[in-house]
Amino acid sequence: MVAWLLCAAALIACVVLRLYSLLPKGTIHKARIRPGTQSCSLAVFLGSGGHTSEALTLVSSLDFTRYFPRTYIVSEGDILSARKAAALERVKAAVSPPYSVHAPYRILTIPRARRVHQTLLTTPLTAACSLLACLYHVTLCPIWTSAPLAEVLLLNGPGTCFVLCVATYFNRLLGLPSPRLIYIESFARVRSLSLSGKLLRPFVDRFVVQWETLLQRDKRGDYRGWLV
Amino acid sequence: MSEPLSPSQASASAIESPLRTRTNVLVTVGSTRFDALVQAVLSEPVLAALRARGYSRLTVQCGNSEFDANGFEQQEEGLVQTTENGIDIVVWKFRPSLEEEYEKADLVISHAGSGTILDVLRLPRPLIVVPNPTLLDNHQQELADALGLLGHLRPSTVSELPQAIETLRDSKLVPFPPFNGSRFRELLDEEMGYVDSDG
Numbered sequence: 122m123v124a125w126l127l128c129a130a131a132l133i134a135c136v137v138l139r140l141y142s143l144l145p146k147g148t149i150h151k152a153r154i155r156p157g158t159q160s161c162s163l164a165v166f167l168g169s170g171g172h173t174s175e176a177l178t179l180v181s182s183l184d185f186t187r188y189f190p191r192t193y194i195v196s197e198g199d200i201l202s203a204r205k206a207a208a209l210e211r212v213k214a215a216v217s218p219p220y221s222v223h224a225p226y227r228i229l230t231i232p233r234a235r236r237v238h239q240t241l242l243t244t245p246l247t248a249a250c251s252l253l254a255c256l257y258h259v260t261l262c263p264i265w266t267s268a269p270l271a272e273v274l275l276l277n278g279p280g281t282c283f284v285l286c287v288a289t290y291f292n293r294l295l296g297l298p299s300p301r302l303i304y305i306e307s308f309a310r311v312r313s314l315s316l317s318g319k320l321l322r323p324f325v326d327r328f329v330v331q332w333e334t335l336l337q338r339d340k341r342g343d344y345r346g347w348l349v
Numbered sequence: 350m351s352e353p354l355s356p357s358q359a360s361a362s363a364i365e366s367p368l369r370t371r372t373n374v375l376v377t378v379g380s381t382r383f384d385a386l387v388q389a390v391l392s393e394p395v396l397a398a399l400r401a402r403g404y405s406r407l408t409v410q411c412g413n414s415e416f417d418a419n420g421f422e423q424q425e426e427g428l429v430q431t432t433e434n435g436i437d438i439v440v441w442k443f444r445p446s447l448e449e450e451y452e453k454a455d456l457v458i459s460h461a462g463s464g465t466i467l468d469v470l471r472l473p474r475p476l477i478v479v480p481n482p483t484l485l486d487n488h489q490q491e492l493a494d495a496l497g498l499l500g501h502l503r504p505s506t507v508s509e510l511p512q513a514i515e516t517l518r519d520s521k522l523v524p525f526p527p528f529n530g531s532r533f534r535e536l537l538d539e540e541m542g543y544v545d546s547d548g
Contacts, residue, residue, distance in 0.1 A: 152542030161541050170380070171464050182530025183537065273541055301540065305533075309463035311491040327540055332495065347526070348533045349467065 164271035190225035255288035278317035375454035461489035470525035
């Protein structure tokens with residue numbers, strides 16, 4: 122019995138240490154230099170409403186001939202976000218016809234971690250369901266198809282994006298390829314971070330804010346002015 | 350914030366064109382409700398302030414707000430009230446897009462939602478924002494104050510609205526910078542290892 126407990130404790134300690142070693146450090150990340158002609162796959166979570174608008178504004182600024190294929194991840198039932206993503210793709214295709222022949226985008230739907238007004242009691246259940254779906258797309262599918270979800274994943278809240286972050290760390294724990302995680306705090310956040318911002322800040326590879334007042338001392342974060 | 354009159358600055362801003370006559374005011378509360386704001390803009394003090402500034406048409410996107418609809422007539426475009434001396438009022442709940450309404454407006458009075466703020470300031474249109482104090486997580490107030498401090502818009506409260514309308518001088522508003530996509534593009538290119546920015 123004692124031996125089992127010791128084994129379990131050792132295993133947990135290993136996992137925690139491994140996780141700790143995976144946490145992004147304060148040092149500046151040196152990316153592998155890519156030739157300008159090489160493509161980069163991109164995924165973005167659209168968290169509905171204002172989150173979706175800001176995320177799509179950010180994506181609209183990118184060179185679509187460079188960032189492809191693109192994966193838009195939406196919550197179950199969020200038809201509006203899926204439509205807005207498709208609309209952006211149409212606009213981009215109209216202004217730069219050469220890439221439109223690839224039509225390289227897809228829309229993934231995942232269950233919500235927590236619905237609006239849902240009781241805290243049932244939240245673990247829906248969150249687990251959401252996590253399973255994320256693990257399927259982020260971890261399992263790439264093993265089968267040997268095509269990772271994306272090389273970079275953009276997040277800007279709310280709750281469900283935390284589940285995507287957990288799934289990404291599962292990959293890192295197992296040593297599988299995982300997307301770089303970039304969190305962009307909303308333009309609406311001037312003096313205090315959103316809940317998802319606070320939750321995700323220690324885990325994401327790059328944490329970007331749009332108001333300098335949010336860059337507290339000794340905390341990681343990037344400020345480049347307003348991005349939307 | 351007080352806004353002293355300064356006629357010398359009247360032509361300094363791109364927002365106010367001397368040829369443009371003020372006619373339309375748009376009030377928007379966003380996707381939920383803001384009873385106090387809707388009730389206030391339909392009240393005499395605000396209507397008087399609007400009349401004094403020469404506005405003659407008031408459009409209110411009221412969402413699910415509750416207000417006294419006495420004196421309004423249901424028509425195709427919404428609840429309509431035509432007054433003999435002053436301001437024609439139209440009230441409706443939602444439209445799929447407000448873009449067209451923003452364009453028609455000469456002044457926008459809005460809740461402090463960041464999406465609305467960006468859309469209106471980028472057009473640009475003069476903007477008064479009234480953060481909803483009943484929201485639990487009131488970061489809207491922070492955004493309104495911060496942008497007000499920079500001079501891009503005029504933050505107000507429900508009770509100070511008549512005064513905000515009377516003292517707002519469009520020409521004193523600081524033009525809001527246009528969308529700059531290169532910032533995020535460069536950030537991501539850098540993060541993903543693209544050293545040359547032009548590919």
